[in-house]
Amino acid sequence: NAGVMQNPRHLVRRRGQEARLRCSPMKGHSHVYWYRQLPEEGLKFMVYLQKENIIDESGMPKERFSAEFPKEGPSILRIQQVVRGDSAAYFCASSPPVGRTYGYTFGSGTRLTVV
Amino acid sequence: GNSVTQMEGPVTLSEEAFLTINCTYTATGYPSLFWYVQYPGEGLQLLLKATKADDKGSNKGFEATYRKETTSFHLEKGSVQVSDSAVYFCALREAASGGGADGLTFGKGTHLIIQP
Numbered sequence: 001n002a003g004v005m006q007n008p009r010h011l012v013r014r015r016g017q018e019a020r021l022r023c024s025p026m027k028g029h030s031h032v033y034w035y036r037q038l039p040e041e042g043l044k045f046m047v048y049l050q051k052e053n054i055i056d057e058s059g060m061p062k063e064r065f066s067a068e069f070p071k072e073g074p075s076i077l078r079i080q081q082v083v084r085g086d087s088a089a090y091f092c093a094s095s096p097p098v099g100r101t102y103g104y105t106f107g108s109g110t111r112l113t114v115v
Numbered sequence: 116g117n118s119v120t121q122m123e124g125p126v127t128l129s130e131e132a133f134l135t136i137n138c139t140y141t142a143t144g145y146p147s148l149f150w151y152v153q154y155p156g157e158g159l160q161l162l163l164k165a166t167k168a169d170d171k172g173s174n175k176g177f178e179a180t181y182r183k184e185t186t187s188f189h190l191e192k193g194s195v196q197v198s199d200s201a202v203y204f205c206a207l208r209e210a211a212s213g214g215g216a217d218g219l220t221f222g223k224g225t226h227l228i229i230q231p
Contacts, residue, residue: 004158041223042204042222093159102147103147103164103208104159104161104219105161109157109158
């Protein structure tokens with residue numbers, strides 16, 4: 001049973017390009033969460049999705065960032081027109097549908113570098 | 116709303132020392148509590164958890180006891196190793212349906228450095 005799969009592991013983009021980060025949740029997990037981690041800082045919640053629905057995007061910047069979790073395929077975090085400040089590690093996590101006793105299972109992250 | 120407060124790091128210890136990383140929480144209901152560990156360059160891994168008062172979570176020599184009266188979940192280990200060097204995150208989860216940002220609330224993390 002594979003864990004949460006994120007790809008690519010490392011991504012380099014020039015300023016102004018688009019970055020696409022992919023996340024495949026664990027089998028049986030229907031909830032996906034994206035977090036951003038800046039150097040020397042903690043995790044910042046970005047967005048929570050279920051299949052074909054954005055449940056909570058209160059942590060997403062209003063511009064240039066979007067997320068989706070289609071019926072088929074992985075969840076995608078998209079950053080348009082990247083800037084240097086977007087350089088960070090982006091982590092995806094998944095969890096089963098219900099149960100406060102469950103923690104999240106995290107992927108290994110995508111480290112985005114904007115040059 | 117819910118919140119988790121951890122002691123600030125970095126925490127630097129010598130090998131075989133006793134470790135305590137403090138964690139206290141604020142919650143409106145009855146949460147489950149978690150410790151996650153992040154090794155350099157990797158994602159977060161669940162270290163241990165406790166789902167009700169007085170439960171003790173344990174794994175890899177680490178322990179934490181859910182103290183409802185003091186709203187705490189301090190992480191302890193009797194004898195640390197260099198390989199324990201990592202960032203440790205305390206977290207709580209309260210929502211029955213995993214709803215959004217309140218589904219899992221993290222502390223800011225504590226960087227632990229173990230010197231040989």
